[in-house]
Amino acid sequence: MDASSSKATSTRINSYKHHGKDLSELRRQRTQSNITLRKKQREEQIQVKRNLPADENMTDESDNDDKSNQTNDLNDLAIRARSEDPTVRFEAIHTVRKLLSMGHHPPIDEVIQMNFLSLFVRYLTFDQYPDLQFESAWALTNIASGDSQQTQAVADANALPYLLRLLQSPHDNVCEQAVWAIGNLIGDGPTLRDNAVDLGIIQPLLKFIQKDIPVTFLRNVTWVIVNLCRHKESPLSFHAVQEILPAIKYLLKYTDTAILIDSTWALAYLLDCGNAMIQIVLDSGVLPDIIKLLAHIEVRIVTPALRAIGNIVTGTDEQTQLVLNHGVLAYFPQLLRHPREKIKKEAVWFLSNITAGNKEQVQAVINAQLIPDVIHHLRNSELVIQKEAVWCISNLTLSGTKEQIQYIVSQHVVAPLCNLLQKQDAQMLQICLDALHNILKQTPDDDLETVIMxxxxxxxxxxxxxLQIHPNKDIYQQSYDIIDKFFPNDSDDDDMLSANLNTEFSFGNSNENSSDNNAQPFQF
Structure with missing residues (x-):
């Protein structure tokens, strides 16, 4: 286990022990350690940048020209692109743009080195030649779709303010191409995004949404909004978010799949930016629209909707309760049995944050009859889902009442927890031991013998x-405490093992302190 993972796990285990942690902080720490890992493992759901190849819907009547035109010498094209003859100039820019639209290895660096960028930006101002503006914006779009250095070259050429100016063009194709280019620029990172916001990108985008524009154009506008909402490490300003939230809420009314996917991911990204941002989104009234999408037939829409509400319940108990008040748990029998593994995993992760809440929220999960499904995943699913199920059960053993803990025991949770003790994952072992220890400590004396048996x-x-000889000291300490407290006479070697542990690991000689909530936290 690496240092960062150990630190995250230590924080969570310490939270179980009530070492100065309240339940809302437990939920937040759980989310930070888990979502980061998940994000590293999953494929990017929405493209940050998009290249516009030559055969896209934006028609190009000359695309059937002899392919030899695409290999024209860039030096010659650079000369002709500066011609005073509008026809010669246009044909040169058009040819360079076609080269940049090649599917494999477009000559982006060569075009940058030949100083075409300044020409493209200059021609964005040629209002009397909208075809030239369109070709120049298209070329800049494809250059900005490259790596960060290539995108920065477009920004350094001061393209952004001139692209924003084109959003006022009377020609829809020019407007749409400018939107596309801007989307690639702001998708590169928060610096260019904030620059675009400061230059006034939001209001023109919102006006497009209000206009009767083709659905392909609206898809591009929605995609730019997604890019505005990215970058958790430096989130969009609260003021900017409040400006765009009504537009996102409006877009969620569309039936177009691409628009719904992008709009929902925009919300999922915003809701991953802390409790204050969560509250701003909730105040917009968009929550019922997100929840309804959990029942959508398209898994690419369900995925960001589930992520969005999952991010909400990483917030405060009050924010979590609002989600529950909207009847979200009614969707979870279907989600927990979804054919897609990633949906089931996210659904159990969501529930793990509910069971990290207060006892009323734990009871809501029980009343929705979701615990049997969680235990099913604990017993039968893949490791990644089992791990989420362990968190869910372990959180319940911490947050729930004795009666609620006895309920999960009655649902036969003990055996699946014990079966997972043979896994190699150290974090899972710790969580399982913690859950079992909590169950044993919270079981009434009259029922304790049944659980032990x-x-x-x-x-x-x-x-x-x-596990008492496990190399991880927290695992062998926890296992030793369980044996010592609840199974003291099950091995003739107990006294010897106890002595060895006390000598080798200096655990002390007071076994009674092993279950004390004021004990010092384990250190990874």
Missing amino acids: EIEECGGLDKIEA
Whole structure:
């Protein structure tokens, strides 16, 4: 386990022990350590940058020209692109743009080195030649679709203010191409995004949404809004978010799949930017629209909708309760049984943040009859889903009442937890041991023997005993505490093992402190 993972796990385990952590902080820490990992592993759902190839819907009547034109010498094209003859100039820019639209290895660096960027930007101002503006904006779009250095070259050529100016063009194709180019620029990072916001990108975008524009154009506008909402490390300003939220809410009314996907991801990104941002989004009244999308037939829409509400419940108990008040749990029987593994994983992750809340929120999960599905995943699913299910159950054993803990015991949670003690994942072992320890500590004396027998009969005791020699000190400490407290007479070697542990690891000689909530947190 690397240092960052160990630190995150230590924080979570310490939270279980109530070491100065309230439940809302527990939920937040859980989210930070888990979402980061998930984001690294999943493929990017929405493209940050988009190249416009020559065969796109924006018609190009000359695209059937002899392919040899695409290999024209750039030096000659650079000379002709500066011609005073409008026809010669246009044909040169058009040819360079076609080269930049090649599907494989377009000559972006060569075009930059030949100083075409200043020409493209200059020709954006030639209002009397809208075809030249269109070709120049298209060329800049494809250059900005490259790597960060190539995108920065477009920004350094001062293209952004002139592209923004084109949003006022009377020609729709010029406006749309400018939107596309701007989307590629702001998708590169928060610096260019904030520059575009400062130059006034938001209001022209909103006007396009209000106009009767083709759906392909509206898709591009929506995609630019997604790029505005990215960059969690430096989120969009609260004021800017408040400007665009009504537009996003409006776009969620569309039936077009691409528009719905991008609009929902925009909200998911915003809702991943902390409690204050979560509250701003909730205040916009968009929550019911997000929740309805959980039942959409298109998995590419369900995924960001589930991520969005999942991010909300990483917030405060009050924000979480608002989601529950909108009846979200009614969607979860279907989500927990979804054919896509990633949907099931996110659904269990969502529930793990609910069970990290207060006892009323825990009861809501129980009342929705979702615990049996969680235990099913604990027993039968892939490791990544099992791990989320362990978090869900372990959170419940911390946040729930004794009665709620006894309910999950009655649903046969003990044996699946014990079975997971043979996994190699150290973090999962710690969570499982913590859940079992909490169950044992919270079980009434009259029922304790039944739980102990269940652990023994399913082979859990053997697994716990084996973990007493685990190289991770928190795992062997936890397993030792469980054995010492609840199974003191199950092994003739207990006294010897206890002595060895006390000598080798200096755990101290007071076993009674092992379950004390005021004990010092384990250190990874």
